[in-house]
Amino acid sequence: MPAIFPTPDHDHARCAAETLAHAEALCAARSQRLTPLRRQVLEALSVSHKPLGAYEIMERMAQSGPRPAPITVYRALEFLLENGLAHRIESRNAFLACAHNHDAGALVVFLICDRCGAVGEAPASAVGESLSAAAKKAGFRPKMSVIEITGTCSHCR
Secondary structure: OOOOOOOOOOOHHHHHHHHHHHHHHHHHHOOOOOOHHHHHHHHHHHOOOOOEOHHHHHHHHHOOOOOOOHHHHHHHHHHHHHOOOEEEEHHHOEEEEOOOOOOOOOOEEEEEEOOOOOEEEEEOHHHHHHHHHHHHHOOOOOOOOOEEEEEOOOOOO
């Protein structure tokens, strides 16, 4: 399992390549198409561990080709989210490439560093079980769970 907060000097090209390889394998296994545009959006997201807004993604993509239309980027993001290849960071209205191979329904906690802006993905199965039990007891059927915690990462402390 990758580190929750990789060191600032880690080999990010390898990290991004692993994210793309996982996406290709997952899409092939599900008979889904990782189109060139979807791949470009995922590449833009995977160049750092910081969440990007849709317009930031478009700016990054425009550096190496024509600027895509917002609707095409949003459709690509929708595909990536539905297939568990990206996450939406609600508090930032931004997106992050999924750095971990986990079930689409698995609860993760996003640890957001206030200083450097990095976002770590931490597994939260025990928290998920607790929340699921509480919801079930209340007769509530959750549709989406997002837990975001802000603070300072180990590299910024």
